[in-house]
Amino acid sequence: MDGVTDPTFRDLLLDLHDEGVLGGTFTEFLRVSAHPLPRHAIEKTLGPRGARRRLGLQLMGNHEAHLGETARRAAELGVQLIDINFGCPARGAAKSIAGCALLADPSRMRRLVQALRDALPTHIPVTAKIRSGLEDDSNLEDLAKAVEDGGAALLTVHCRTKKEAYRDGTARWERIARCVAAVNIPVCGNGGIEEHAHIEAMMRATGAAFAMVGRAAIADPWVFSGHRATTDESRDFLARYAEDMLERTQGRMVRVAARLKQMIRYWKAAGLFEESRSRWLRTKSPETLVAAILRRAEMEPSCPTPPAKA
Ligand SMILES: Cc1cc2nc3c(=O)[nH]c(=O)nc-3n(C[C@H](O)[C@H](O)[C@H](O)COP(=O)(O)O)c2cc1C
Numbered sequence: 038m039d040g041v042t043d044p045t046f047r048d049l050l051l052d053l054h055d056e057g058v059l060g061g062t063f064t065e066f067l068r069v070s071a072h073p074l075p076r077h078a079i080e081k082t083l084g085p086r087g088a089r090r091r092l093g094l095q096l097m098g099n100h101e102a103h104l105g106e107t108a109r110r111a112a113e114l115g116v117q118l119i120d121i122n123f124g125c126p127a128r129g130a131a132k133s134i135a136g137c138a139l140l141a142d143p144s145r146m147r148r149l150v151q152a153l154r155d156a157l158p159t160h161i162p163v164t165a166k167i168r169s170g171l172e173d174d175s176n177l178e179d180l181a182k183a184v185e186d187g188g189a190a191l192l193t194v195h196c197r198t199k200k201e202a203y204r205d206g207t208a209r210w211e212r213i214a215r216c217v218a219a220v221n222i223p224v225c226g227n228g229g230i231e232e233h234a235h236i237e238a239m240m241r242a243t244g245a246a247f248a249m250v251g252r253a254a255i256a257d258p259w260v261f262s263g264h265r266a267t268t269d270e271s272r273d274f275l276a277r278y279a280e281d282m283l284e285r286t287q288g289r290m291v292r293v294a295a296r297l298k299q300m301i302r303y304w305k306a307a308g309l310f311e312e313s314r315s316r317w318l319r320t321k322s323p324e325t326l327v328a329a330i331l332r333r334a335e336m337e338p339s340c341p342t343p344p345a346k347a
Contacts, residue, residue: 044084105156150187294323
């Protein structure tokens with residue numbers, strides 16, 4: 038999830054679960070626009086552990102040749118699966134006609150998937166992720182078929198439209214079932230999975246072969262197994278995240294604290310921030326916040342209180 042997750046978080050998730058529980062993760066989208074991306078940009082997105090099993094690289098763009106060449110370079114770096122993003126609703130994506138803006142043109146989506154398929158050796162699957170439409174879901178089956186016709190090995194469906202953004206109550210699993218009925222490739226259902234039990238429930242209700250969990254994985258990294266983390270486990274995960282981030286950013290406190298705040302916003306595991314979330318989020322000093330996470334401590338109530346003005 039662009040701006041929220043990163044290689045550190047993904048690595049911790051993969052370390053936490055074996056393949057039977059968590060099949061894999063995708064990178065955040067890597068935008069391809071005016072030219073094919075250089076290798077170092079791909080490597081940065083993959084993170085220090087580089088390409089490997091259980092990690093797909095997600096690209097976003099609308100230029101067939103540039104996407105194809107970027108995918109080819111990624112394959113040379115060892116990437117084992119390439120995904121294309123037709124779901125991002127951000128203004129930047131809309132302006133450059135990428136992400137979910139492409140849902141307006143299914144034949145172009147098909148050509149983009151095909152361009153990636155043609156650029157890659159056959160053993161590297163191409164997959165695609167869509168939203169359920171722009172304003173409404175009336176051409177959902179056409180979108181799913183465009184992905185299949187382009188040669189994708191898997192279709193991921195976020196069961197909200199662009200208009201519905203990320204709003205609660207708009208994730209409609211019957212849209213995933215419609216895609217399952219429309220195509221012969223496996224479908225991965227996404228959207229509205231808020232707890233472990235929803236994974237099974239969604240797959241049973243829709244016939245989806247796989248489930249993708251977004252925000253609930255930040256709220257609770259154990260959502261995939263259903264393990265109920267203890268307070269110690271929950272604190273330990275965040276402390277390890279902070280330690281790894283400090284190492285990877287060469288001690289850039291401001292950046293690490295900003296990332297931690299992103300996670301604290303969502304975090305639910307062991308009810309860690311139930312009472313104290315706003316206190317943590319108001320903490321001005323990056324050092325104070327990072328130190329408290331590293332100490333696996335509760336934030337001191339006095340820490341974030343700004344000094345009284347004279
Ligand atoms: C901040 C944020 C960033 C996201 N970035 C990406 C992204 O880079 N690529 C992608 O395919 N989806 C991205 N998504 C969408 C999620 O992967 C997922 O489809 C969406 O949140 C619905 O699933 P959920 O209800 O399980 O969260 C992002 C979502 C959020 C909230």
